[in-house]
Amino acid sequence: MTIPLTTITPPAKEAAPPEQQTPREPIFHLEEVTVSYGDKAAVRDVTFDIAKREITALIGPSGCGKSTLIRCLNRMNDLIPSAKVEGRVVYHRQDLYGQEVDAVEVRKRIGMVFQKPNPFPKSIYDNIAFGPRVLGMKGDMDEIVERALQHAAVWDEVKDRLKTNAFGMSGGQQQRLCIARCLAVEPDVILMDEPCSALDPISTGKIEDLMMDLKQEYSIVIVTHNMQQAARVSDKTAFFTVTPEDRVGTLVEFDDTETVFTNPTDTRTEAYVTGKVG
Amino acid sequence: MSARQDAIGQATASQRIKDLAFRLALLACLALAIGLLVVLLVDVALDGVGALDWDFINNFTSITADKAGIQAGLWGTIWLMGVCAFFIVPVGVATAIYLEEYGDPTKWWNRLIELNIQNLAAVPSIVYGILGLAFLVRGPLSLGNVVLAGGLTLALLVLPMVIIAGREALRAVPSSIREGSMALGATQWQTIWRQVLPAAVPGIATGVILALSRAIGETAPLIVVGAVAVIAFNPEGLDSQFTAMPIQIFDWISRASNDVNNYRPLAAAGILLLMILLLAMNSVAIWLRNRYEQKW
Numbered sequence: 001m002t003i004p005l006t007t008i009t010p011p012a013k014e015a016a017p018p019e020q021q022t023p024r025e026p027i028f029h030l031e032e033v034t035v036s037y038g039d040k041a042a043v044r045d046v047t048f049d050i051a052k053r054e055i056t057a058l059i060g061p062s063g064c065g066k067s068t069l070i071r072c073l074n075r076m077n078d079l080i081p082s083a084k085v086e087g088r089v090v091y092h093r094q095d096l097y098g099q100e101v102d103a104v105e106v107r108k109r110i111g112m113v114f115q116k117p118n119p120f121p122k123s124i125y126d127n128i129a130f131g132p133r134v135l136g137m138k139g140d141m142d143e144i145v146e147r148a149l150q151h152a153a154v155w156d157e158v159k160d161r162l163k164t165n166a167f168g169m170s171g172g173q174q175q176r177l178c179i180a181r182c183l184a185v186e187p188d189v190i191l192m193d194e195p196c197s198a199l200d201p202i203s204t205g206k207i208e209d210l211m212m213d214l215k216q217e218y219s220i221v222i223v224t225h226n227m228q229q230a231a232r233v234s235d236k237t238a239f240f241t242v243t244p245e246d247r248v249g250t251l252v253e254f255d256d257t258e259t260v261f262t263n264p265t266d267t268r269t270e271a272y273v274t275g276k277v278g
Numbered sequence: 279m280s281a282r283q284d285a286i287g288q289a290t291a292s293q294r295i296k297d298l299a300f301r302l303a304l305l306a307c308l309a310l311a312i313g314l315l316v317v318l319l320v321d322v323a324l325d326g327v328g329a330l331d332w333d334f335i336n337n338f339t340s341i342t343a344d345k346a347g348i349q350a351g352l353w354g355t356i357w358l359m360g361v362c363a364f365f366i367v368p369v370g371v372a373t374a375i376y377l378e379e380y381g382d383p384t385k386w387w388n389r390l391i392e393l394n395i396q397n398l399a400a401v402p403s404i405v406y407g408i409l410g411l412a413f414l415v416r417g418p419l420s421l422g423n424v425v426l427a428g429g430l431t432l433a434l435l436v437l438p439m440v441i442i443a444g445r446e447a448l449r450a451v452p453s454s455i456r457e458g459s460m461a462l463g464a465t466q467w468q469t470i471w472r473q474v475l476p477a478a479v480p481g482i483a484t485g486v487i488l489a490l491s492r493a494i495g496e497t498a499p500l501i502v503v504g505a506v507a508v509i510a511f512n513p514e515g516l517d518s519q520f521t522a523m524p525i526q527i528f529d530w531i532s533r534a535s536n537d538v539n540n541y542r543p544l545a546a547a548g549i550l551l552l553m554i555l556l557l558a559m560n561s562v563a564i565w566l567r568n569r570y571e572q573k574w
Contacts, residue, residue, distance in 0.1 A: 074461065076457065076460070076461060079456075079457065079460065081382060081384075104460075104463055104464075104465050105463070107460060107461055107462065107463045108462075108463030109463075111461060111462065112457075112461040114454060114457065114458065114461075116454060118452075118454035118455060118457065118458040119458075120455060120458065120459070120473055121455075121477050121572050130459070130462065130464075130472070130473075131462035131463065131464070134462070134463070134464040134465075134468045134472065135462075135463055135464075167573075178458070181458075181462065182461070182462065185462050185463060
């Protein structure tokens, strides 16, 4: 079910769409990544790969640095002056923090959906059209908007009120609008930072269905507090925890989601996923 | 004898009396403030309402009190406000954007600028008049005592107000909007220009109007920069000599009045007209704020 996205050149995707069965193709390679705010490290020495067209879930207790880490993947941490990233974040064999890499270019390819729905104080239409406009995308804007909203499974609910303010939508609709906004600029990867934590179970279910659809075309990384959610939607799970000695986040285990939840290697993972701690 | 175990009773009589007395004292202060204002307004209205007619607005000032009007002052004030607004909107908004969106508050120079702006807002207006006289009317720019010099002097006076109001309006736009925009690949400038600034416009506009309504009543700096009291023409350009409503009012008050030439009603009518303008401007500011303010 590949909806042709647009006439616009898609951002640096590798040539032919691979079959589902092809071996995991890494899209991100994290190597000894440490992120600190000022002198205090938030997450330390993280190494793992994120595969293309999979959903990778980052789970763990509060303060384990999973949100900090996901914000490294599109350089949103640059907006916090005190944040410092060490190690290597490699995206399509290019170091994201390399000298020649512009953070704005990074964010055009790697979109992000936030914890709290953050529609712009504009019409539904303008919310979607903003991204394509600032990126100078060519094509029929009405078509781009419709496709993005359909893709995010919110079109039917809003098609009659595209010109009304997005603040009039329900929380769940707003979050799907934010996903649609992200899809409209045709990113390569979508990062989701606890996208359902402000939503009710029905809206959450809709967003999870949407994620399953989207992974046909996109690589998705999701931070979630909800272990059931990680177990339901993700292919791979990275479990983080906080070291008891110096309160720094660290990667404990990274594996197939099924393995992490049913047969984890580390006792700390087991304690967490079975609900004994956290 | 632990208070915890006593039955919950009423407050003691003395507590209730203190409570009541305090409330009455507060009310008395409020009544005093409002009462004074009402007395002032009523007194001026009684004096001035008879003189406030079309002739008053349409005539120039005159050596005959009966024929005198405020046209030159009214147009002078309009010109001054125009120059002032033209200057404070771009400069004030740009400064606010720099301080709020770009300036790193941990750097000493940004903190110094901030501190200075706070202080400038408290500098007496006559000091700005002297500044205008030394640098705009004479000195480096030598513009002379013209509309441009007067308007710019008033602009300098209220610029800190605009900057402070602009910063507050920008700060009220939540950071989630900036993040949402940047996450789509918008540059910082695109984010500010197309998301943050439009969302802050109602707050900025309110600040600008309130700044102008401060400037419209200023007299001292205009006297210093050489507004002319007796003038029988409207400004024709930025390089015209000018008067302004408060200057005109001040001139009428300072003239000796007698039975033939009574300038007092004229002064009162001028004050009324100024008050009407001021209230109108403030009403627009309040309306703007209520109508367009974004609830986040």
